[in-house]
Amino acid sequence: MKKTLYIVLFAAIAQMGCKKFSEFQVDPNKTTAATPDLLLNAIEQKAFQSTNLDVALASRQMINTDEITLNQYYGWNRGSYATYDTLRQVVKMEQAAINTNKPQYLPLVKFFKAWNFLQLTQTFGDIPYSEALKAEQGIVAPKYDKQEDIYLSILNELKSANGMIDGNTANLQGDIVFGGNIQQWKRAINSLSLRVLISLSVKENDSKFEIKKRFAEIVNNPTDYPLFTGNSDNAQLKFYDLQGNRYPYFNSNSMQTAYYMDETFINLLKSLQDSRLFRFADKAPKFASLAATDFKAYGGGNGSAPKDENTARTLSGEVSKINPRYYNSPANEASIALGYAEQQFILAEGVVKGWISGSANEYYQKGIRASMQFYNIDEATINAYLAQATVQLNANANPLANIITQKYIASFMNSGWQPFFEQRRTGFPVFDTTGAGVLNNKRIPKRWMYPEAELRLNQQNVSGAIARQYPEGDNINGVMWLLKP
Structure with a gap:
């Protein structure tokens, strides 16, 4: 009897030995197919x-004061x-x-x-x-x-x-x-x-x-x-205060210490009295006593200048950092990959080029409005902004410059490399290469x-x-x- 039991047991072990080890690792309750x-x-x-800081550097929206970054100085x-x-x-x-x-x-x-x-x-x-x-x-x-x-x-x-x-x-x-x-x-x-x-x-x-x-x-x-019919249609990634789902630059030490706003971007927003500046940037330390809604409270560094020159300016308190929400908020804002505002600017350009009929100004204003609404700017401020002569689409000037400039502003910290590609295509806005820090023979x-x-x-x-x-x-x-x- 004992001998028979040994034979049965040996046969069972032998049968198990014919299986590969990996077969024992398969959970029968879980699918193995993608x-x-x-x-x-x-x-x-x-x-x-x-959302990409390299784009912000290459597109003259931000600067880095810790190192000579090839994206900022066009030496990639x-x-x-x-x-x-x-x-x-x-x-x-x-x-x-x-x-x-x-x-x-x-x-x-x-x-x-x-x-x-x-x-x-x-x-x-x-x-x-x-x-x-x-x-x-x-x-x-x-x-x-x-x-x-x-x-x-x-x-x-x-x-x-x-x-x-x-x-x-x-x-x-x-x-x-x-x-x-x-x-x-x-x-x-x-x-x-x-x-x-x-x-x-x-x-x-x-x-x-x-x-x-x-x-x-x-x-x-x-x-x-x-x-797309509005911002609710945006193709975007939302972030949450969960591991692996937080805003890409949440708690980023380098963003807090090395990245500052570019003065050409700051000056553009100032010249247009654009309230998105208050959502993009923090006040410069030198002007900390001014109200957050005072355009004079903001300054930038020169993206084309040598690193040491910008470091000196930041130490003197003249240069604004990015708004703290970009590194303090785990959810902050969605990363727009393809949005309603961009689409409206595309349609405005299509009218200007004669590809479609309609009102270029209407599409253009819808694009601006959508961008400003994304940044939670109130309607009264938006209406006042759109009424400015410097913002209005002027058919007698260069409407394409207005359209691409507004698309550029709306792309801050979203849209991937689109602002750079659009500037490469149209020449708008002008990216400064006059400083002594620019590589590549001062070419973009x-x-x-x-x-x-x-x-x-x-x-x-x-x-x-x-x-x-x-x-x-x-x-x-x-x-x-x-x-x-």
Whole structure:
């Protein structure tokens, strides 16, 4: 009897030994497959975190007094391909949506592919696109697509994404931006299309893109192409006083000690008597006795001046820091990635360019109002601001300068690299390069150089892309196709 028991026990142990150790680590109550909702959450957080001090430095909104920062002094060199990591997650979301039969996520796949590839091509120029993200298919050295082909594909993909959403499309799970409302995503898709089209403004006569036709088709058909209707539609990330969900610069020591306001930005706001200044900045120590609503209480440093010069000015108490809420409040304000105010400024520019009919001034004023409402400025103050001659859109002057300047103000500590890209496209506002601290022969860079790793791992393709785009080689002053009339 005992012998029989030993034999049965040995057989059971032997059977267990045939299993891999990893099989015992699987929790039968938890799924092992990726789900699109979990992937969407992470993708949104990565793509829509649009609050960036590097942008504030490069866009002459802030300065750094602790070190010679290359973004402030226009001496940067190579960019990063880290955005491809986010795109890999988007591909996984696409696969998960197909595997779990949840087609409502597929329009968002197209949106986030467009969003991320747009960031990459605006940064570098030509990039891997049609063969990108295909390592599992054996493509480890993808070809570089031309920027113009990428832009055309992005526009077509966004149009396709819009068409995939109708009144019967199911809502989403895991959506921290719009709470699962797929119809809100339809608005975001079309607003992004307008951003892409306006970025192509110097190509408006290129028949291949039909820029004016596409722009008018979206604006004139709100049933088929709904757009944002107010700040409540903003594509933005909200922050909460929870671990991993706090404002990016909450409790940031460097923001409290090293970052100050740029005087060109301060002076712009002062010249317009713009009350957003009181929400952006703190009073300069030298003027602490003045009221917080007194424009004379604020000063800035010179973003193009040598670091030592700005350090001396800050020690004398002349320079304002950023408003303390940016480092004291764990929730502070949402990070707007794509907002109603920007959309209204795009529409105003569209009217000025003759792409659509309507009142440029009405769109323009709606954009300003939306921005000021975002910062909780009261209606009486907003109305008084809009009534100023310096703010009003003057068709006899340069309305584009007014529009882009207001878009620039509205972008403070949100919108990612948009204020820099818009200045690169239009020349507004003027970024100061007169100081002795500016590198790059006092020129504002036009792009970033390709990552060094790409020169090692995909040398043939990246070298070919550089040769056809930039005759002088891979440098930060090269003019990409997007910027050539």
